[in-house]
Structures are given as structure tokens and as C-alpha cells.
Amino acid sequence: MEVNSENLFEINGRAIASGQPCYLVAEVGTTCLGELSKALDLIAAAADAGMDAVKFQMIDPDQLSDDEVEYRFSAGGVEHVLNMKEMFERLSFSDDEWSEVQKACLAHGVDFFATVDYVGGVDRLEKLNVAVHKIGAWDITYRQLVEKIAATGKSLIVDLGPAAEKNLDDLVEWTRTCGGGNLLLLHDFHTSIPEQMNMQAISYLNHSYKIPCGFSSPARDDDLDVLAIGLGAVMLEKRLIMSREEIAFHADESLEPDELKVWVSRIRHVESALGKQQVIPSDADIELSKEYFRSVCTLAPIAKGEQLSEDNVGAKRPGIGIPTTRMREFIGKECASSLEENHLIREEDVL
Missing domain, CATH: 3.90.1210.10 (Antifreeze-like/N-acetylneuraminic acid synthase C-terminal domain)
Incomplete structure (x- = not known):
């Protein structure tokens, strides 16, 4: 399915598109652990590293039908098990705390937005007048949420993960029908098998769907991030944590502040070498x-x-x-x- 080739995606007036510097997002939704002080430290670290935005998560603790579901994660190389509802409750911020988070992002010169996973969360984010919304990979089939966001008229970032093309076609249709803004797709996956990572989806989505595409990086390894730049990714999302010694969700998959600085430098170096799709000698x-x-x-x-x-x-x-x-x-x-x-x-x- 092809959409408008003029699908210009912007965040606070900045174009996120081919030919522009890749938009770099620090993912701290789980590594902030629902602590305001830690969230503020992560914002400062992301800005210092040269990131363009800091992304949080607005999660509904009551989304689970089974309160006994457990979540397994690794921190410091040690596996931990938590009750998932309790984990989601810990990650929640009050409206006043969200306002402080947004103000800190503004003060540090980085954009603020959040992955939202429930309809009521859209209203809470709208009170903050966020520039853009985002949904996670597991909510691409959640029509009510997609239509709620579309009704705001704002643009939407979408993790693809388990989505098939039929799911993506539905998402585009729901967004259009409800008057939504433009879309930006993030290729991502939840596998460690290289043959199933399908990184060429980035190029395919850019050219076949005419929708800008980025990459949600799953781990500390940056080989795939460099590959994503070469395939035309216009946005990269990377996890950030203050210290991997913390018992935090996604701790082992996250970069520490000094590592993030090195990562940003490498990404900027790689994208500066991309050039144009033509033969031009130096x-x-x-x-x-x-x-x-x-x-x-x-x-x-x-x-x-x-x-x-x-x-x-x-x-x-x-x-x-x-x-x-x-x-x-x-x-x-x-x-x-x-x-x-x-x-x-x-x-x-x-x-």
C-alpha cells in the first residue's frame, strides 16, 4: 500500500526525513524506574551526549487481565523476575511529575515524547501538548488507541515488531480515516537470530510505502545501527541507563552516558559519509x-x-x-x- 509521497514528518518544526541528520532518541521509559530524580538525570545525560529527544513510556498498570503475570529481565548479568503489574505501577508518574519531566527536556534542548499504551494516556499527554505520539509494537492492532491518537491530528511514531503488512495497511487506513497526522515507522524485532532481523525492511518501507522509517535498536551492539543508517533510517532509538549495575528493566540492553556519547559520535560519522545515490569522486x-x-x-x-x-x-x-x-x-x-x-x-x- 502506497501513501502520500509528501508525508513530511516533523517534530517541533524539525523535518525527520532522508537527507536530514538522523534523529536520535534516548529510550529511558523503563530505565528511569519511575523515579523523577533518575528521569531528570537521564534527560541531562542524553542531552550531553548529543541526542535529539528523550522518550518515556506512559503505561497503564491495569492493562493485564491476569495480575499474576511475571516479567523476566537481566541486570548486571543476573536474571530477575517481577510481577508485571507491579512493574508497570512502579514506572508510573503523576501528572505533576510528567510536567517536570517535560520542563527538564525543554531546559536541556531535547524533545520530549512518550510511548502510550492506553486511551486515557493520550488525554494525559495531550494536556502536556506533546508534539508527537508513539505506540509500541504490541499495540499496532489496538484500533481504539490508534484512532484516539489520530483524532488529535498529531503525527504518530509506530514500532513495527510483530506487525505484518496487513497490520500496517490497517494502521494507515485508521489514521487517515480519523484525520491523523503523518506516520513514521520504526523497524524493530524481538529475536536474536540474525536471519530473522530483516533489516532491509527499512529500505522497503521507505520506498514502497513512501513513509519515513527508522530503527529501534534492541541492544548495546551498534553494528545494526550503522547498517540501519546505510539502509535509509531517519530515526534511531537507543536505550540509556545511568549505570548497568542498577536493577532496572532493560539494564543489560542499555548504554551508559559515556558509551552513548561514543555511539552518537559514531552515528554522526557514519551518516556524514553517506553522500548521494550517484557516483561522485572526492x-x-x-x-x-x-x-x-x-x-x-x-x-x-x-x-x-x-x-x-x-x-x-x-x-x-x-x-x-x-x-x-x-x-x-x-x-x-x-x-x-x-x-x-x-x-x-x-x-x-x-x-
């Missing part, structure tokens, strides 16, 4: 071509009046003479004067 290569390309050159002394042939004329460096692409123009012509071996042929050397 200034250095153009200059070096004068030295290392070949020119039409004598292979032996040639007497005046003697004809040039493949026996006495060939190709030698440097490339400051007549290019070898014109070699056939000179074969068979007579020399206007005697020429020494290793002489770069000039126009006036032949009759």
Missing part, C-alpha cells in the same frame, strides 16, 4: 587521478613522418596528457616531428 580522488590515470604516450622513439601504431604508442601514467579513451584517434596518424620514448602525446605532435 576532491582528493580527482586530484590523484592526474597522477595515476594514464595518458597516450610513446613506447619507443618515433621519427618524423612515421605513423603512430599500437607498437609505438600506448598508455602510461601520469594522467595529465591526452586521455587513453582517445587512443584510437591517434593510431595511423603521422608524426609532425621526431618524438622520444615516454613522450606524452600532444595534439600538435601529429598531422
